[in-house]
Amino acid sequence: MEIENLKKAIQRLRQIMKEERYEKEENDEQEQIRTKWKAIRVKMRKRKTRRRKILQR
Structure with a gap:
């Protein structure tokens, strides 16, 4: 369960960085x-x- 949550969090971070x-x-x-x-x-x-300048001369 925790591993799945971590994987999802990492995917979200990668998406945000992209x-x-x-x-x-x-x-x-x-x-x-x-x-x-x-x-x-x-x-x-x-x-x-x-x-x-040229015209003024």
């Missing part, structure tokens, strides 16, 4: 996308200011 790992991977992907777009925005801003 789910957490998937959530973490998804979060990492979202974070990568966010940082990628941040970098693109910064590049665009730099280009804009460069154009302005």
